[in-house]
Amino acid sequence: MAKGSHEIRDAIHVFIRYSSHERRVIDSLPFQRLRSIHQLALSFLVYPGATHKRFEHSLGVMELAGRAFDVVTAQDNVTDVIRKSFPEIGDLQARPYWRTVLRMAALCHDIGHLPFSHAAEKELLPTGWTHERLTKEFILSSEMQEIWKSMTPPLRADDVARLAVGPDKAKELEFTQWHELLSELIVGDAFGVDRIDYLLRDSLHTGVGYGRFDHHRLIDTLRILPQAPLAGPDPSTETPALGVERGGIHSAEALLWARYFMYSQVYFHHVRCIYNIHLRDFLADWLPGGQLPVALEALAEITDDEALAAIRVAAKSPSAKGHEPARRIVKREHFKLLYERQPADVAKNPDAGEAISTAARAEFGADNVRRERYKPKGAPLDFPVGGADGRSASSISISETLQKIPVVNIDYVFIEPTLREKAEVWLAKNRDDILEASAKE
Numbered sequence: 001m002a003k004g005s006h007e008i009r010d011a012i013h014v015f016i017r018y019s020s021h022e023r024r025v026i027d028s029l030p031f032q033r034l035r036s037i038h039q040l041a042l043s044f045l046v047y048p049g050a051t052h053k054r055f056e057h058s059l060g061v062m063e064l065a066g067r068a069f070d071v072v073t074a075q076d077n078v079t080d081v082i083r084k085s086f087p088e089i090g091d092l093q094a095r096p097y098w099r100t101v102l103r104m105a106a107l108c109h110d111i112g113h114l115p116f117s118h119a120a121e122k123e124l125l126p127t128g129w130t131h132e133r134l135t136k137e138f139i140l141s142s143e144m145q146e147i148w149k150s151m152t153p154p155l156r157a158d159d160v161a162r163l164a165v166g167p168d169k170a171k172e173l174e175f176t177q178w179h180e181l182l183s184e185l186i187v188g189d190a191f192g193v194d195r196i197d198y199l200l201r202d203s204l205h206t207g208v209g210y211g212r213f214d215h216h217r218l219i220d221t222l223r224i225l226p227q228a229p230l231a232g233p234d235p236s237t238e239t240p241a242l243g244v245e246r247g248g249i250h251s252a253e254a255l256l257w258a259r260y261f262m263y264s265q266v267y268f269h270h271v272r273c274i275y276n277i278h279l280r281d282f283l284a285d286w287l288p289g290g291q292l293p294v295a296l297e298a299l300a301e302i303t304d305d306e307a308l309a310a311i312r313v314a315a316k317s318p319s320a321k322g323h324e325p326a327r328r329i330v331k332r333e334h335f336k337l338l339y340e341r342q343p344a345d346v347a348k349n350p351d352a353g354e355a356i357s358t359a360a361r362a363e364f365g366a367d368n369v370r371r372e373r374y375k376p377k378g379a380p381l382d383f384p385v386g387g388a389d390g391r392s393a394s395s396i397s398i399s400e401t402l403q404k405i406p407v408v409n410i411d412y413v414f415i416e417p418t419l420r421e422k423a424e425v426w427l428a429k430n431r432d433d434i435l436e437a438s439a440k441e
Helices: 020-027 029-036 041-045 054-073 080-085 094-108 131-139 142-150 157-165 177-187 193-206 215-220 246-267 270-286 304-316 323-330 343-348 352-364 400-404 417-440
Strands: 005-010 014-019 222-226 240-245 336-340 369-374 384-386 392-394 410-415
Touching: 005 020, 005 054, 014 020, 014 054, 020 029, 020 094, 020 142, 029 054, 029 142, 041 270, 054 094, 054 177, 054 193, 054 215, 054 222, 080 222, 080 240, 094 131, 094 157, 094 177, 131 157, 142 157, 157 177, 177 193, 177 240, 193 215, 193 246, 215 222, 215 246, 222 384, 240 246, 246 384, 246 400, 270 304, 270 323, 270 336, 270 369, 270 410, 304 323, 336 352, 336 417, 343 352, 343 417, 352 369, 352 410, 352 417, 410 417
Parallel strands: 240 384
Antiparallel strands: 005 014, 222 240, 336 410, 369 410, 384 392
């Protein structure tokens, strides 16, 4: 007799269990492609253990999504106000449907990722295309539609797509408040299980401790709560949102600190950043037309495996397309860090990195200088925290820790390695003049 459920061992969650329908998605060609997409691009050149793939991350997100759904929809964890706002929670027929949709969406949330994940997405996709749009296209493809329709009850492909990418990335789809809530469980900035899994998984495989936090406690205290009642004591007038019970606030603080440290220490490690730049330079030369394809059949043929093989070939042949960046990757002759953002410099010139990068290009040639910039996005995260009296409070208002989490603000300027010593002497001599002259323009 065929098994109705299956399990697989996992480095983070020990066992991940999944249904036969979920197994069909896992066995599909679009999902199996994720076995060849590195989670952290070329980070294994900096952190040798960072060879993990989008495949196992997606399985982990599915596992956590099921756990989170069970917690936030448990009858003991919802109030009458929440039941009224989300009748699906109490509907014995609707609730299993949405749990299945959520797990499928979590499983497929990264199915449209490009080779090397985020490393080249912004620069090498046609205008208007993102990995989220490609994810939606894969979910709505004929191969995946066949799986959704074969289930009992059949899943609506649009529902899976909505939850997988969220309202900000699928504006052409209509979202109800329920869709938005479930999507937040996967891709939300505060408690999305995508973030929970990648922090834990990336921390493990890079060998750093920054990304670890008590995710069990965090998930157990997740709740659907009225937004903090800033005007009036009646919680029924507030839009419900995903938050935590008061006992989970420390786990939530730990998650957001983990995010800060992983971004500043791992994701934007300066050597990782310059390898991403060399990788983008190679792909721009190697790919037909200098762009990644958006046709699903063509995209399915390009993974990290094909690109890494091409990099090794190009590194050996000076006449090959992309030889120069390929050689730098293979022989570890990457550009060296010349400058990184300093608060004292920013006080003199808010765009100090741009000023130094422009001056360095003029002095040493544009081909010998590269810059990587990451600016903080959005306001500090604020979410409702449930109190013993049934009312919610703003997380920012009750947590001094959340008020003090810094923003990640990265600005690097790199130089060709043979010019490094000369460039360092030049920068030490001219830094103040460069910053002051640029600030006056």
